Structures are given as structure tokens and as C-alpha cells.
């Protein structure tokens with residue numbers, strides 16, 4: 332049993348994709364333990380993406396993820412971190428396989444639909460950033 336952090340990004344919330352994306356997670360048997368809708372404070376977005384600070388896309392990324400409501404979730408199940416990343420697909424929707432969330436619902440890297448923790452350690456860190 333493992334927990335991961337998943338966030339449906341503002342573009343996907345605005346497009347009304349929340350139900351379909353949550354269904355993808357539930358269909359494989361992952362369990363939604365917590366779920367909240369709201370717009371991120373800049374400090375929260377900065378904490379989540381601290382590893383990218385200073386990169387050319389960083390300011391755009393922070394502006395994007397704080398541009399409207401997101402849905403943040405704690406998701407659990409055996410191997411939840413890797414399973415969620417597999418369902419989410421490659422970072423750039425242009426490279427993400429059909430059948431993945433980014434492959435099916437995204438077009439461009441700057442609005443790539445969803446975030447998922449990349450390791451168990453990241454999951455612990457991100458869950459504490461978003462849920463205390």
C-alpha cells in the first residue's frame with residue numbers, strides 16, 4: 332500500500348475533465364483518499380516545483396498552475412506512485428502514448444493536464460505541502 336499526490340491542473344479543470352480523469356485513476360483500482368478543489372497560492376506552487384526554480388520555463392509554470400482552480404488529491408494503492416505516473420504518461424503530451432491521460436487530453440507541454448509525484452519520497456513531500 333502506497334500513497335501518491337496527484338493534481339489536475341487548471342487547464343483540465345477549466346475544460347470540465349475532472350470526472351473523466353478521476354475515473355481513470357479509480358478504474359485501475361487506485362483509491363482517492365483526499366480531494367480538494369482550489370486555486371494554489373504562489374508559495375504552494377513554488378514549494379511543489381522547487382526543483383525547477385531557475386529553469387527557463389519556471390515562471391510560466393508557476394503562472395500556469397496558479398491561473399485557476401486545481402484539484403489536488405491523495406491517491407493510494409499498491410505501487411500507487413508508479414501506476415499513477417504510468418496512467419499520466421510522458422511529460423509532453425505530444426510524446427505521451429494514446430491511452431494515457433496526457434496523451435488523450437493534452438496537446439502541449441505548457442498545459443499538460445495533470446501532475447503526479449515521481450517517487451515515494453516526492454509523494455511524502457508533496458502530500459505534506461498540499462495537505463499538511
Ligand SMILES: Nc1ncnc2c1ncn2[C@@H]1O[C@H](COP(=O)(O)OP(=O)(O)O)[C@@H](O)[C@H]1O
Pocket residue numbers: 383388392421422440441442443445446447449
Ligand atoms: N520545457 C518545458 N516547457 C514548459 N513547461 C515545462 C517544460 N518542462 C516541464 N514543464 C512543466 O513543468 C512540469 C514539471 O516538469 P517535470 O517534473 O519535468 O515533468 P513531470 O510533470 O512529468 O514530472 C511539467 O509537468 C510541465 O507542466
Ligand SMILES: [Mg+2]
Pocket residue numbers: 449
Ligand atoms: Mg516532475
